[in-house]
Amino acid sequence: MSGILVLAEHRRGEARPGSLEAIGAAEALKADLGPLAILIIAAEPQKYVEPFAVGAVDEIITVANPAAKEFEPHVYEAVLSRVIEERKPSLILLPHSIDSWGLAPGLAIALDAGFATDVFGIRREAGEIVATRAGYQEKVWVELDFPQKQQVILTLRSGAFRAPTELASPKITALEVEGVKPRSSHLEWRDPPPSGGIDIPGSKFILSIGRGIGDEANIEQFAELAESLGATLGCSRPIADNGWLPKARQVGQSGQLAAKCSLYIAMGISGAVQHQWGMKHVETIVAVNKDPEASIFGIAAYGIVGDMLEIADELRKQVAAAHAEAG
């Protein structure tokens, strides 16, 4: 067993960034583990060769299959298993993406490989791979190893590794994998509903509310508070799931990325990793949370342990007083 294999993810004709980050993660391990190959499974895999010919990539393996125009977990698993059996890489890296949630566990079972998900640190210790991930809602870190496993599959946390930008000239190998059958069929894509002018990605200042708000009746006062502060109102997933605010206001992996935000005030948001993803470009985060151990305090520049409703109340009073004075 030697070498590293990275799965190239793509969707609707575009290469996915998570696989590029996996290439970045593989770079530091190559000296120990051997060459880095990228596997592209697609109806027309050559379309994706160029975007993945970057960084430390030594080889791009393409497998053409008409059923893999878009991700299909059963086709992917069968092709990956076959390619891995043939190439025998010691490490297989996938992004911790929604697609690989549906793919990686079955692959680990099929290969009887060591397996860990949502990994943000990889190192070698005495010849063994050690992976680091978080546990208990990000409150602890967990180091995992894989006793007696010849191969290890890791899915990597988005944003944890740097995607390379320099171009590479890898060898291209086309493999054929026969007899692979899909068990689901793609019917359609549905884009998220129009944002109705709500611009989380473009906002410099976001006031975001989470589960700590408790009740739908409290939403309105935060909408007013955001407006009086000149902030865009954002929210975490449970608020959008409840239908209390439109999906266009949801910050996080299944919502919006706050791409241009200088200041993000997170009120009553504990800081689940999917939400943190949406804040990864924010310059300054202020967190207001009742739980002094909430993981959001691990990424916020400033923290207030307290009741978001009380703090909001004070903010409103003081903003009104300042206006009265200025007026």
Added chain:
Amino acid sequence: MKIIVPVKRVASLDDEFEMREDGRDVEPDFCEFDLNEFDEYSIEAAVQIKEANPDAGVEVIALTIGPEDADEVLRKALAKGADRAIRIWQDALEGSDQIAIARIIAKVVEREQPSLVLCGAQSSDHAHAETGMAVAGLVHWPHAAVITHLDYRPGAQSALVERELEGGLVERLELETPAVVTIQLGINKPRYASLRSIKQANAKPLDVLTAEELGLSEAEIGVPGSLSRVRRMFPPDRRRSEMIEGTPAQQAARLLEIIKETLH
């Protein structure tokens, strides 16, 4: 026709906690336990299929792996509409990772032959997002992960499902059944159990079995059946926020200053 809903008793940590002596987990005294939030939605999805098809004889089976304490999450599932429950435990299951847990669920699936297995997309404590799809891999069933819509009629050869992807993009697809799917938050509105249904839950059957009784060998369970091992667990030494102390009024005043400083 049966639907199996595997559920997990998840832990959340107290404000202060200590690590276990071996450094591989947190002392359970510092944990609070509850039903995994994602599983509330998978239970509800199963019960909705049952209620929408009253003549189809749908039986919803809640399943968990754990010692006696885990009965509380099964009772909760029963109070929310599951018909019966199964708990699997023996001491050798201590130290199981998600895959070793999935091996047990897979055995129950083989034994009960349900039409659907509905799992939570992940657990709210460790968020591995592994167990459900590992079950699918073990029984070689069709599968789909992170479902926000499920349209299935008992007896049908396929289900219509929607997967929610990054950025809120939705993929609609047709999936062969029997199948294993994992359920995302927000797919439905989980019901609250009424006092009456909580009472009724106590009368519903709850079977306790060992992994051995399911036909699993020692090599398949616990540590030998796992694909990973926890070496060490520890509170990270990470940068902490600068804490703003004082009364709410003082904290709000400082926050307004920060807003001014940052934006101007």
